[in-house]
Amino acid sequence: MRYGLKVALRHLTSNLSQTGLLVFGVAVAVFIFIFMSALIGGLADLMVNRTLGGLAHVTIKVEDKALPLLKTDSEARVLVARQKSTRDTTGIQDAMPLLPVIDQVPGVAVSSAQITGGAVLIRGERVRQVSVTGLAPDRVTAIIPFERYLHTGRLSLEGDGILIGAILANDMNLSVESPVTLRTDQGNTAILRVSGIFSSGVGQLDTASAYLDIRTARNLFDMPNAVSRIELKLTDLYDAETVAARIVATTGLDAEPWTATAQQLYEGLRAQSDTGLILKSFALLTIVIGVASSLMLTTYRRRPEIGIMRAMGASQNFILFVFVSQGAIIGLFGGLIGAGLGVAILTPLTPIGEVRSGQLPIDVAQGSIGLAIALTMIGATLAAILPARAASRIDPVEAIGQ
Amino acid sequence: MMPSDETPLLELQDLTKTFGTGETATQVLKGLNLTLQKGGMIALLGASGSGKSTLLNILGTLLRPTSGGFTMLGQNLFTANDATLTDFRNRHIGFVFQLHNLLPDFTALENVIFPSAVRDGVERPAARRRGAELLDIVGLSDRINFRATKLSGGQKQRVAVARALMNNPDLILADEPTGNLDSKSAQQVMDLITRVNKSENTAFLISTHDEDIAAQCTSRIEIRDGRIS
């Protein structure tokens, strides 16, 4: 088939302006494909970061268990009125040995065991209700990107350190190194020292949250062995449902993907990615139509030649191969040039770090460049099949037109 | 069956060709009987519309006859499928047409070696050497790398003759090969055909309206009213 390729290339190079225009058209469509992928991917990241910022991708906890009822003998009838307060909220027992196992589950980027509870912060006359989270000191930034939110102070929670939001700090007139008393709902009290103040832009975090060392939290919330929950970040956000299912299977614990908690955001992202998919399909369709119509013209123009080739002993398959490979070659070059354009144009447009207003949140890394090239080659090849088949069935006598 | 030297080049028995069906059906060939031996140089004569091109296309396996017997080199071509015919054509038959002879994007040499390259799937060096020799035989060794579009009409026809010879065919079908040429170029092409017919022992069947050309052939066939007369 090497000779078939030679003939195909000769056809393409003999009319460089037509071939060039076609390849350019394909390249533009490929560029649009890559641009859409990069934009939709970047937009999704932006929305997720803005809205989900500190949300875990998967949260592992245990279902609140109902306490066992008193045993009755089979004859007796018992009327039960069960209240919430009878539920056991002991959390995940013996969680620490589980962590290395969870870290090994495919798709998990980082895990963070947490103890949560309610408490009040007291300083002089001022008292504020806060929700407290105990974090492992080496995983402070695992779920919430505190490194980006930190306003003043440091992120170290070791021992008596406490991390609070800027609005709360302002409200209570606290600054870094200020001492503050914390009393839990259980009635335990500790005097802590503000190690850092952050500003996340999320109301609840900035006004009524406090973070401290998980070991301190153990004592304060009377949880010597258990943790309240384990939060996970994943390598791929959109894998949440599969990874959650894997965790349920390996640990037997309850794992909830973010898609279940942040339903609206999930649906928004879905709609956005569907829109992107439609636009990308149109780009591919343009390629298919462009290549098909151009090859239709080419095969029509070359009818006498096709007749001659058939008379010289070229088989139908040879003719088919010659024109299908023209589609494939156009797809390959159009795909590569379009990908080159994509990288060259979109890389400088990709914002570094925070997206500022007026900037498109393009992420060239999410441009599906390999996919774009592959789909273009496949599309162009398929587009060539119909005209090539017609060409291979041309009646040589008619085509030579004696 | 291996064709031996005694096997005739081709045999036609009661061969007919009808174009169209129903009311518009026209029978062009009405029962041809013909046996040709190898190596001849035959003129095919007949009025315009008598069916010369039709017969040549059938013999070239480009057109299917309607009924009758059609055997070449002992092989029944009436029933053969397209792939068999394509291969047979490639190995045993050469063509020189009146128009549209060469592939315009290819050089003279590339055109000449096409029948060999399309069979082998690659342009072999041996084929290139033979192609160059053939171009030398037809007097175009100085045009080897010219694009087909850069050649004159007479030069194109000579390249076509060289190409027809490429795979050492048994029969070359030439449909008014000089019909588009001035008398000087026409004579050049005929001299060439006469020469290679003798040197290569390749049979030629040449359709023509021209008595001068028919006179240069070793024998003649005439089609009249759909039959050979």
Ligand SMILES: Nc1ncnc2c1ncn2[C@@H]1O[C@H](COP(=O)(O)OP(=O)(O)OP(=O)(O)O)[C@@H](O)[C@H]1O
């Ligand atoms: N595909 C076709 N469909 C219908 N009729 C056809 C077809 N091809 C040829 N014919 C008819 O067959 C007859 C013979 O045509 P052919 O081309 O073989 O004649 P010819 O002897 O080569 O004529 P010329 O000397 O003018 O080239 C003509 O009447 C022509 O109209």
Ligand SMILES: [Mg+2]
């Ligand atoms: Mg004719």
